[in-house]
Structure formats: C-alpha cells, structure tokens
Amino acid sequence: MKRGSAKFIFLLATVFPIVVQAQIKLKPESVSILAYNLYNYNPSESSYQLKSSVSRQATANVIAQIDADIVLLSELGHGDSLDELLKDLAERQVHYTFKSIVEGPDSLRRLCILAKFPPVKVDHRTRVKFKLKSEEVFVSRGFAYCIFEWQNSYKLHFIGAHLKSKIPTPLGQTDMRRYEARQLHYLVDEILKKEPEANIIVAGDMNDTFDSSPIKEIQYRRYKAEKRLYDLRPYDKSHASWTHYYDKSDEYSRIDYFFSSYAMLSEINYDTLVIPHSPHWFIASDHRPMLLSFTPENKDPKPALKLFENATRKNIKPQYQNKEHFEGPRKASKEK
Numbered sequence: 001m002k003r004g005s006a007k008f009i010f011l012l013a014t015v016f017p018i019v020v021q022a023q024i025k026l027k028p029e030s031v032s033i034l035a036y037n038l039y040n041y042n043p044s045e046s047s048y049q050l051k052s053s054v055s056r057q058a059t060a061n062v063i064a065q066i067d068a069d070i071v072l073l074s075e076l077g078h079g080d081s082l083d084e085l086l087k088d089l090a091e092r093q094v095h096y097t098f099k100s101i102v103e104g105p106d107s108l109r110r111l112c113i114l115a116k117f118p119p120v121k122v123d124h125r126t127r128v129k130f131k132l133k134s135e136e137v138f139v140s141r142g143f144a145y146c147i148f149e150w151q152n153s154y155k156l157h158f159i160g161a162h163l164k165s166k167i168p169t170p171l172g173q174t175d176m177r178r179y180e181a182r183q184l185h186y187l188v189d190e191i192l193k194k195e196p197e198a199n200i201i202v203a204g205d206m207n208d209t210f211d212s213s214p215i216k217e218i219q220y221r222r223y224k225a226e227k228r229l230y231d232l233r234p235y236d237k238s239h240a241s242w243t244h245y246y247d248k249s250d251e252y253s254r255i256d257y258f259f260s261s262y263a264m265l266s267e268i269n270y271d272t273l274v275i276p277h278s279p280h281w282f283i284a285s286d287h288r289p290m291l292l293s294f295t296p297e298n299k300d301p302k303p304a305l306k307l308f309e310n311a312t313r314k315n316i317k318p319q320y321q322n323k324e325h326f327e328g329p330r331k332a333s334k335e336k
Helices: 003-015 053-066 081-091 173-194 213-219 262-267 302-307
Strands: 031-041 070-076 098-102 110-115 129-132 135-138 144-149 155-162 199-205 229-231 244-246 251-253 256-261 290-294 324-326 332-334
Touching (some): 031 053, 031 081, 031 199, 031 256, 053 081, 070 081, 070 155, 070 199, 110 144, 110 155, 155 173, 173 213, 199 262, 199 290, 213 229, 256 290, 262 302
Parallel strands (some): 031 070
Antiparallel strands (some): 031 290, 070 110, 098 110, 129 135, 144 155, 229 256, 244 251, 324 332
C-alpha cells in the first residue's frame, strides 16, 4: 500500500467510528475487566522513560497475574510502548487479540483498550473540546469507547478516561478536570438517549476523590436513579479502597474508579469487585489495579440499589467476632 493511502485510511479512522466485527460472541458465564494506570510506560529506549526494567517487568506481572478479558490501560507512552508490553505479556502466556490506542492530544500518556475478543464497534473520542476562561481546550487524553456484544444480544458500552492531573495550570487544574468530567458525562448521555437501558461501564484514573466536584459531575448524583452513574468502589483483601500512593506527601487516596449505569447494577458480580493484591504493586506503578466481573445477561437493577448510598457503593465495615468495638477515632467501649 502506498504511504498516502495509509495516511488517508488513518484519517478516516480518527473521524468515523470503526466497526470491527459484525458477528457477536457466545455468552460466557462471566466477563472480567481490569483498569490500570501503568505510570509513564514509555519505550525502553525512550528519553522519556521513567520506569526501570524491574518496574516494567513488575507491571507485566501484575497484568498477567490478573489475566482479565478486557483491559483499560492509562499512561501508555508513545512509539513501541504497547508492542513491548504485549511481548512481555506473551512471555507470561497472556495474549490479547484486540488492541486499540486512543490517539488524543497527549501522546506520552495514552489510553489503550486490550481484549481477548474484538468489540463490534470502536468509537474513541480524540477531539473533544470545551471552552474555559475564553480559551478552547481539548480533553488531553480523549476518551476510549468500545462496544462489545454477545449472542444473547447483551451489549456493553465500555468507556475509559484519564482526567487532568492536579499539576497546577493557569486555567486551574480543578476547573479543567471538572470540564473534562462534564464532557465525559455528555458521552454517557449520548448513549442513554439512544439506549435508555444501556449497560455502561466507565473506568479509569479520574485524578480526584469521590467527594470532589469532578466526580459529582460524572455521576449526576442529583438526578433520578436511571440517569446516574454508580460508583462501584472496589476493595482490597483488607477492605481498603485506596488506589493511588503519592510518595512525596505519603498520601493514599482513591482516584481510580469503576462507574456503572443504572441498568447494569444487578449484572455486576460484587464478590469479585476487588483491588487485586500484588506484593510488588509499588514497583510496578504508583496506582493499584482494579478488577470487576459481570454476567452478560440483562437483569432487573432495582435489587442492587440497596448496596448504594448517594450513588456510591456503601462502605460496609468488617464484622468482628467479639462484642468490643470502637466508637469514634480513639474511645473503645463494650456493648451492653
């Protein structure tokens, strides 16, 4: 193929959604999704490379150990980053037949979707923009968007995002993140207008805590139940939910999320909605991975609402065998 022809096809792909496969897959019992920020995963010989070879191997170990069906990666670098990562995964007997990078304005911290089966449609949003303080601003990483479908007509709309970091900017880092969050929910609204009962999962690094204005902007908490996005809040084996460690201030926070549309709430397998344990997680990245699984079969979402409060999964504290418990941060008392 001539170079000019290849360029023309690439331009078409960035403007129009791609239909990858018309035939749908047999319904599996469960489908797993991993969301993971790789922490500046650039090619090994890149001048931008911040990860050591040990860190890169640890990253591959984390992904291979989980071996999810669908994967959202954040902070995938430029050039051959993905090829190098896939090679490391193949050496660990983990293979993904589908791969798609979101070519947004930020070429050093890209979004990427991997899957063990192709979606029926790829519709990444790479030129999303908004106006802030009279300036036209692009959503830096764009939004990943793929549609998967199974033989029973179950359809999953999978969206990936990586919102603006907390690094200061003249436009205001919180405002930029809030406006990006608004554009993200506009995409969700677009889907729900066409399919009011759409099964939607939004995943990624939102760079803010669940009580912040950007997260509220994503969730539409003040709207009726059918319009909201629900914060699934995975936990680790110790029932902690933090996903990111910032070593400069020794701060642990939850800034990575899985959100679900109302229609999908009862299809989530909450027992396997977790932050998987890895002994070398901090060598691999400053983020911890998140894992969910769901059953691709439409169910009544109402029974699952009891698990949520204000559109966020309840923080159910572990139960203790003895009667002694803590009331407040310091004072211990015994039940009468």
